[in-house]
Amino acid sequence: MRTTLGQDVASIAAGLGNDQIHVWRLRYERAWRREPLCALLGIYLGLPAGDIALVDGKHGRPELAEPWNGLLQFNWSHSGDTALVALARRVAPGVDIERLRPRARAMQLADRFFHPEETAALASLDATEREQAFLQLWTGKEAVLKAMGRGIAFGLDRLRLAVAPAAPQVIWLDGDDPAQWQLHPLQVDSSHVASLAWRGPAQAIACWTLADSG
Template identity: 50%
Template sequence: MIATHAQTLANVAEHLRDDEIHVWQLDYRPQHGREPLRSVLGVYLGIAAEHVTLVDGEHGRPALADVHDPSLGFNWSHSGNHALIAVGRGVTPGIDLEQLRVRPRALEIARRYFCNDETTALTALPAATRDAVFLELWTAKEAVLKALGRGIAFGLDRLSIVSTTDGLTLQRLEGDDATAWQLQRLAVDTTLVAALAWRGDVRRIRLGRLASGD
């Protein structure tokens, strides 16, 4: 529930440019359901949250009903008590968020679901850094698949991600031109790993934080 900084949200939303994507970080509780998402989208649409109608796509991705502005694209992700909401015009963003924690089965999962080059890169890493890189690859893959409107059933091995100190790169995407995609790691919190993906030109990412109440 957005309790403070509503004026800041309204000011920022009003000035959403066609070459931007706005990303909002907020506290989240499962009992809130999609209410925080509707609250944010309502500000961008200029209507009350209760008038925001969402529909689910074939693979579960939420979208705005046809009665709303068709140019506004969004996606959201939540993990634990945190959520991220991405909003842009003329774009279909995908965003994913995970809490940074020990993953004792990271290599096992990678060998089963990731590409060989990704698994090889993870195996070569020191154990102390492997979990963070694994989660970064995972969130990046999820972000791309969500931007596609697909889930992990599409196949995590059908796309390949390279993670370096300079950033994330979509190396391969089966059935599509990987060079047409943008992929960004999001430095939202030291305890979180997050990625944002979209197909199209480079855009400026504007990060914001919303205070939340119970």
């Protein structure tokens, strides 16, 4: 497997350090299910893709089975034909990607599910800014919840994030210290909005795009 720039994926995987997060963008089709994910995990673990065993955590987050979960943490997300995979050694990453498109019910969703101060901040933006800010907020919340091993059933209003144009930041998280959290937007392309989050110290983030195997 190689990147779109011709780099060897195995060589990149071998360089994943304890203070780094690797993020991969790849083409995705729903019929492929977890095959692309397992292929990438296999490269990082030095195993055939068919030997990768995944289990669902308590709240449904996919994880590597023992003993591999002690060597590598991952998370992935897909939207349409694009997927992101985040991999790390010492922290549990959460990643989320959404396609950027007009959402007529964005403010209704915000009123129902977001923290009131987030909704107020969104309402103060013009329509063009609001579309991007809404998705940055949504993907940020999803990324944090996935890093926690939870899903949106936890409650999107139980965490408050800074709203663009402010820099991404976890301001409040029910039952946890927000200062322990890292939140970063990912620049995927002009058609998507994505976020990466984890609990723990700062990590160096490196991103690549996987070349199509065909």
